[in-house]
Amino acid sequence: MLRYIIKRLIWLAFVLLGLCAITFTLSRIIPSDPAASYLGPRPRPEQVEKVRVQLGLDKPLYVQFAYYMRNLVHGDLGESLRTHRPVLQGIWEHLPASLDLMITAIFIALSVGIPLGVLSAKKENTTLDHLTRLFSVANVSVPSFWLAMIFQIVFFRWLGIFPIGGRIDTVVNLVSPIKQITGFYALDALITGNWAALKSTLSHLILPSITLAAYSTGLIARMTRSTMLEVLREDYITTARAYGISEREILFVQALRNALGPTLTTAGLCFAFMLTGTFFVELIFFWPGLGTYTVNAIFLNDYPVIMGITIIMAVFYVVVNLAVDILLAVANPRIRLG
Amino acid sequence: MAAVTVLSIRDLKTYFYTQEGVSRAVDGVSYHVIRGETLGVVGESGCGKSVTALSILRLIPSPPGKIVSGEIIFEGHNLMDLPLDKMREIRGNKISMIFQEPLTSLNPVFTIGSQLSKVFILHQNLTKKEAKKKAIEMLSACEMPSPERIMKEYPYQLSGGMRQRAMIAMALGCNSKVLIADEPTTALDVTIQAQILDLTLQLRKEFGMTMILITHNLGIVAKAADRVVVMYAGEKVEEADVFSLFEKPRHPYTIALMKSIPILGRSEKFLKEVKGVVPAPYLEISGCKFADRCPEAMRRCHREKPQLREVEKGHLVACFR
Amino acid sequence: MVMEIQKTKHNWLNKGREYWRGMNLILKNPLTTFGLGIIIILVATALLAPHLAPYPEQGRGMSNLKERLVPPGFRHPFGTDNLGRDILSRIIIGARTSLKAAIAVVLIVIAIGVPLGLIAGYFGGKVDEIIMRFADMILAFPSLLLAIAIVASLGPNLLNALIAISIPWWPWYTRLVRSQVISLKEMQFVESARAIGASRLRIMFRHILPNCLSPVIVQATLDMGYIILSLASLGFLGLGTQPPAADWGVMVSDGREFFLKQWWISTFSGVAIFLTVLAFNLLGDGVREALDPKIRWRFQRK
Ligand SMILES: Nc1ncnc2c1ncn2[C@@H]1O[C@H](COP(=O)(O)OP(=O)(O)OP(=O)(O)O)[C@@H](O)[C@H]1O
Ligand SMILES: [Mg+2]
Numbered sequence: 001m002l003r004y005i006i007k008r009l010i011w012l013a014f015v016l017l018g019l020c021a022i023t024f025t026l027s028r029i030i031p032s033d034p035a036a037s038y039l040g041p042r043p044r045p046e047q048v049e050k051v052r053v054q055l056g057l058d059k060p061l062y063v064q065f066a067y068y069m070r071n072l073v074h075g076d077l078g079e080s081l082r083t084h085r086p087v088l089q090g091i092w093e094h095l096p097a098s099l100d101l102m103i104t105a106i107f108i109a110l111s112v113g114i115p116l117g118v119l120s121a122k123k124e125n126t127t128l129d130h131l132t133r134l135f136s137v138a139n140v141s142v143p144s145f146w147l148a149m150i151f152q153i154v155f156f157r158w159l160g161i162f163p164i165g166g167r168i169d170t171v172v173n174l175v176s177p178i179k180q181i182t183g184f185y186a187l188d189a190l191i192t193g194n195w196a197a198l199k200s201t202l203s204h205l206i207l208p209s210i211t212l213a214a215y216s217t218g219l220i221a222r223m224t225r226s227t228m229l230e231v232l233r234e235d236y237i238t239t240a241r242a243y244g245i246s247e248r249e250i251l252f253v254q255a256l257r258n259a260l261g262p263t264l265t266t267a268g269l270c271f272a273f274m275l276t277g278t279f280f281v282e283l284i285f286f287w288p289g290l291g292t293y294t295v296n297a298i299f300l301n302d303y304p305v306i307m308g309i310t311i312i313m314a315v316f317y318v319v320v321n322l323a324v325d326i327l328l329a330v331a332n333p334r335i336r337l338g
Numbered sequence: 339m340a341a342v343t344v345l346s347i348r349d350l351k352t353y354f355y356t357q358e359g360v361s362r363a364v365d366g367v368s369y370h371v372i373r374g375e376t377l378g379v380v381g382e383s384g385c386g387k388s389v390t391a392l393s394i395l396r397l398i399p400s401p402p403g404k405i406v407s408g409e410i411i412f413e414g415h416n417l418m419d420l421p422l423d424k425m426r427e428i429r430g431n432k433i434s435m436i437f438q439e440p441l442t443s444l445n446p447v448f449t450i451g452s453q454l455s456k457v458f459i460l461h462q463n464l465t466k467k468e469a470k471k472k473a474i475e476m477l478s479a480c481e482m483p484s485p486e487r488i489m490k491e492y493p494y495q496l497s498g499g500m501r502q503r504a505m506i507a508m509a510l511g512c513n514s515k516v517l518i519a520d521e522p523t524t525a526l527d528v529t530i531q532a533q534i535l536d537l538t539l540q541l542r543k544e545f546g547m548t549m550i551l552i553t554h555n556l557g558i559v560a561k562a563a564d565r566v567v568v569m570y571a572g573e574k575v576e577e578a579d580v581f582s583l584f585e586k587p588r589h590p591y592t593i594a595l596m597k598s599i600p601i602l603g604r605s606e607k608f609l610k611e612v613k614g615v616v617p618a619p620y621l622e623i624s625g626c627k628f629a630d631r632c633p634e635a636m637r638r639c640h641r642e643k644p645q646l647r648e649v650e651k652g653h654l655v656a657c658f659r
Numbered sequence: 660m661v662m663e664i665q666k667t668k669h670n671w672l673n674k675g676r677e678y679w680r681g682m683n684l685i686l687k688n689p690l691t692t693f694g695l696g697i698i699i700i701l702v703a704t705a706l707l708a709p710h711l712a713p714y715p716e717q718g719r720g721m722s723n724l725k726e727r728l729v730p731p732g733f734r735h736p737f738g739t740d741n742l743g744r745d746i747l748s749r750i751i752i753g754a755r756t757s758l759k760a761a762i763a764v765v766l767i768v769i770a771i772g773v774p775l776g777l778i779a780g781y782f783g784g785k786v787d788e789i790i791m792r793f794a795d796m797i798l799a800f801p802s803l804l805l806a807i808a809i810v811a812s813l814g815p816n817l818l819n820a821l822i823a824i825s826i827p828w829w830p831w832y833t834r835l836v837r838s839q840v841i842s843l844k845e846m847q848f849v850e851s852a853r854a855i856g857a858s859r860l861r862i863m864f865r866h867i868l869p870n871c872l873s874p875v876i877v878q879a880t881l882d883m884g885y886i887i888l889s890l891a892s893l894g895f896l897g898l899g900t901q902p903p904a905a906d907w908g909v910m911v912s913d914g915r916e917f918f919l920k921q922w923w924i925s926t927f928s929g930v931a932i933f934l935t936v937l938a939f940n941l942l943g944d945g946v947r948e949a950l951d952p953k954i955r956w957r958f959q960r961k
Binding site for chain 3: 140222
C-alpha cells in the first residue's frame with residue numbers, strides 16, 4: 001500500500017516537472033517578446049534591455065528554466081500583463097465561484113448517472129437501455145456552450161423561471177447581502193439563515209451546473225453501465241439471487257458496491273476536467289469564476305495568466321486523479337488489508 | 339416411512355440463444371427427489387447439470403437463457419408459475435444451493451459475517467444480533483476455527499475450503515428442505531475435498547435435509563448418493579438406485595463413466611477410453627446423442643432416438659440395447 | 660517468400676471477414692445505424708457543399724447587408740446572420756471546413772503517433788520506456804486545456820488549432836499501435852520474414868505496419884467526433900478558424916450577441932455540431948460494444 005502511494009507520488013513529481021517544461025517552452029515561443037509585452041506598447045530599446053535583464057531573459061535557457069522553477073515553487077506565477085496583479089491571487093479569488101459550480105455539477109452527474117447506468121445494465125438491450133444510451137451519448141456530445149445558450153433561451157426567455165446568469169440577484173445581494181464565510185454562496189446563505197439569498201443563489205446555480213454536469217453525467221452513466229454488466233455476470237450475484245435477496249438490493253448494494261471503483265475513477269476525472277468546462281459555461285452564464293477569468297485572459301492575450309491557469313489546472317487535474325486512485329486503493333478491502 | 343417426493347422436475351427444457359445458434363443445454367430432463375434421500379446427478383462437464391439446478395430456482399440468466407418448457411413441482415406448486423416475489427421466498431428459504439466455485443460465489447466486498455447475517459435476517463425474521471449469533475453458530479457447526487474472527491473477514495482472506503464451509507454454513511442456516519450442492523468439492527484442493535464432502539453429508543443428515551448432489555465424479559456418487567441420475571448432452575440417459583446402477587449399469591455411457599471413476603484425491607482423467615467429445619449443444623441430432631462415441635452403437639442408434647424405458651423397478655435407461 | 664506473402668494476405672482476408680461480421684453486429688443496434696446514417700449524410704454534404712448550398716458565396720463569407728438578421732423563412736430556411744449571410748449555406752460550407760480540419764488533425768496524429776508506436780513496440784527496452792513515459796505524461800493533462808494553452812501561445816489561427824489539438828492526442832495512437840506491434844511481433848509471418856533475413860525496417864513497414872493500420876483507421880474514425888467538438892470549442896473561443904471562413908463554433912459564438920432575439924444563428928449552427936459529434940460517438944459506442952463489451956469507453960477528455 002505504502003509502496004503504491006510512493007510510486008504514484010514519484011510519478012506525480014515527474015509529471016509535474018514535465019508540465020512545467022511544457023509551459024516554460026510555451027511561454028518562450030509566444031510570438032511577442034515577453035519583455036515588450038511587459039512594458040506595453042512602443043517601449044524604448046534600452047527599456048526593453050533593462051527589463052530583459054530584470055526578467056532574466058539574457059541568461060541561457062536552462063538557467064531561465066531554473067529561475068522559472070524557483071518562482072513556481074515559491075508560488076510565483078508572474079503578474080497579469082493587464083492589471084499587474086499576481087496571477088496566483090487572481091486564481092485564488094476566482095476559485096470559490098468555480099468550485100461552487102463544479103461541486104454542484106459533479107453531485108448532479110453522480111446522482112443522475114449512476115442510477116441510469118445501473119438500470120440500463122439491468123435492462124440490457126431493451127428500449128430503456130437504448131434510450132439511456134442515447135441520453136448518455138447525447139450528453140457527451142453536446143457542445144456545452146451551445147447547451148448553455150439553449151437553456152437560456154428556454155428557461156430565461158421563454159419560460160422565465162431561471163435567471164440568465166450571475167451568481168446571485170443584484171437586488172437581493174443589496175437588500176440582504178451574503179456574509180462571506182466559506183466563499184460558497186449557497187452554504188454561506190444557509191449557515192447565516194439568509195433565505196432570500198439562498199433562494200436566489202440556488203436558482204442562479206441550476207442552469208450552469210446542469211450544463212456543466214452534462215458531459216460527466218453521460219460518461220458516468222456509460223461507465224456504470226459497462227461495469228455493472230460485468231459485475232452482474234459474476235457468480236456472487238447468482239448466489240445472492242439463489243438466497244432470495246431482492247433485486248433492488250442486488251442491483252444497488254451488492255453489485256453496485258463492486259462496480260463503484262471505475263465509476264468513481266471516472267467521476268474523479270470528470271471533476272478535474274470540469275475546470276476546462278467552466279471556460280464555456282461561466283462565459284455564457286456570466287459566472288465570476290476561473291473560467292471567466294481565463295477566457296478574458298485569452299481574449300486579452302494575457303499570457304502569464306493563461307500559463308498560470310494552465311499550470312494550476314493541470315496540477316489540480318493530476319492531483320485529483322491521484323487522490324481518487326489512492327482513495328479507491330484505500331477503500332478496497334483487498335488492497336487495504338493485503 | 340412412505341416415499342414422499344419433495345421436488346420433481348418434469349420435461350425441463352432450458353435453451354440458450356447465442357450467436358452460434360440455439361444451445362439446448364437441457365433438453366427434456368425429468369427427475370425427482372424423495373424426502374431424506376441424496377440424489378446424485380452425474381455427467382461430463384457441460385452436459386447441463388448446473389443449468390438444470392439453476393432452472394429449479396429459475397436463476398437462468400436471461401437473455402441469453404430461457405426455460406422453454408417443463409414443470410418444477412415443489413410442495414404441490416409448479417415453481418414456473420410462481421410470481422417472482424413468491425419465488426424469492428423459496429430461494430434460500432426452502433431450497434438452498436451451494437456452488438461450484440467458492441472463489442467467486444461470495445461477494446468480495448462484504449465480510450463473511452454480513453453476508454451470512456443478511457440471509458438469515460431475510461428469511462428468519464431475526465434481529466441483527468440474533469442473526470450474527472446464528473451465523474457464528476453455523477460457522478462453528480461447519481468446523482470453522484475461530485468463527486468470530488471469520489465473521490469479520492472478507493472472502494479473499496479465506497482459503498477455498500474455508501469459503502466453501504462458509505457457503506455451507508449459509509445454506510444450512512436457512513433450514514431449507516432441499517439442498518442443491520453443485521459440485522461442492524470440484525474446485526478445491528484434493529486434500530480438502532474429502533473433508534468438505536464428509537462435512538456436507540454429515541450436516542445434511544443432522545439437519546434432515548434432502549439433497550441433490552451434482553458431480554462428475556462417480557466415486558462421490560457411490561459414497562454419498564441413494565439414487566443416481568446420469569446425464570449426457572442435456573438429457574437423462576439413466577436413472578437407478580445407487581446399488582443397481584453400480585451392479586448393473588445399462589447405458590454404455592454409464593459403463594464408460596464407471597471405467598474411469600477417478601479416485602478421490604487423484605487428478606481426473608475423464609473418459610479417456612471413450613473417443614470423441616460431447617456434440618456441440620446447438621447441433622440438431624436425430625438419433626442418440628451418444629451414438630458417435632458409443633462402442634456398441636448400431637445403425638438404428640444414429641437414426642432414431644431411444645426413449646427412456648424401465649428395465650427394472652426404478653431403473654430407467656435410454657438405450658436400445 | 661510467396662508463402663509468407665500469402666500468409667499476410669490470409670491475415671487480411673480473415674480480418675475482412677471479421678469486420679464484415681462485426682459490421683452486421685453493429686448495424687443490429689438502431690442507434691448505431693442512426694449514427695452511421697448521419698455520418699453518411701454529413702460526408703455527402705461536405706463533398707457536394709458548393710452545389711448544395713443555396714448561397715455558396717455567402718457560405719464562404721460574402722456579406723449581404725440588405726438582408727441582415729432575417730428570421731427563418733422560405734428564402735432562408737435557417738435565417739441569416741448579422742452580415743446578412745444565409746445560415747444554411749454557412750452550415751453546409753462549414754461541414755466541409757469541419758471535416759477537412761478533423762481529417763487534418765487525424766493525419767497529424769497518425770503521422771506522430773503511429774511511427775512512435777511502431778518504434779516503441781518493435782524495439783522495446785529503453786526506447787519503449789522513454790516513449791511510453793512521455794506519452795503517459797501527456798495523457799496526464801487535460802487535453803483541451805493543453806490545446807488552449809498551445810494556441811494561445813502560438814497565436815490564434817486554424818493551423819495552430821490543428822497542431823494544438825493533435826499534440827495532446829497522439830499518445831492514444833502510440834499506445835494502440837504499440838500493443839498491436841507487440842502481439843504481431845510474435846506471429847508466424849513476422850518470424851519467417853525475420854528468418855529469411857529481412858531488415859528491421861522492412862519488417863516494420865512491410866509486414867507489421869499494414870497489419871496494424873486497420874485498428875488505427877477504425878480508431879481514427881471514432882475519434883472524429885471528439886476532434887470536431889474540440890475544433891468547435893476552440894473556434895468558439897476565437898482560437899480556431901478565423902472569420903470570414905465558415906466554422907460552426909465561430910458561428911455559435913457570433914450569434915451569442917443576438918441570440919435572445921435572433922436565436923436562429925447560434926441554435927442551428929450548434930445543432931450541426933451536436934448532431935455530427937453525436938453521430939460519430941454513437942457509431943463509436945456501437946463499434947466498441949460490438950468488438951468487445953469488456954472494452955470500456957475510452958476516456959474521452961474534454
Ligand atoms: N450463460 C450461458 N450462455 C450460453 N450457454 C450456456 C450458458 N450457461 C451454460 N451454457 C451452456 O449450457 C451447457 C451446459 O452447461 P452446464 O453448466 O449445465 O454444464 P455442467 O454439466 O454443469 O458442467 P460442469 O461440470 O463443467 O459444471 C454448456 O454446454 C454451456 O455451453
Ligand atoms: Mg456445473
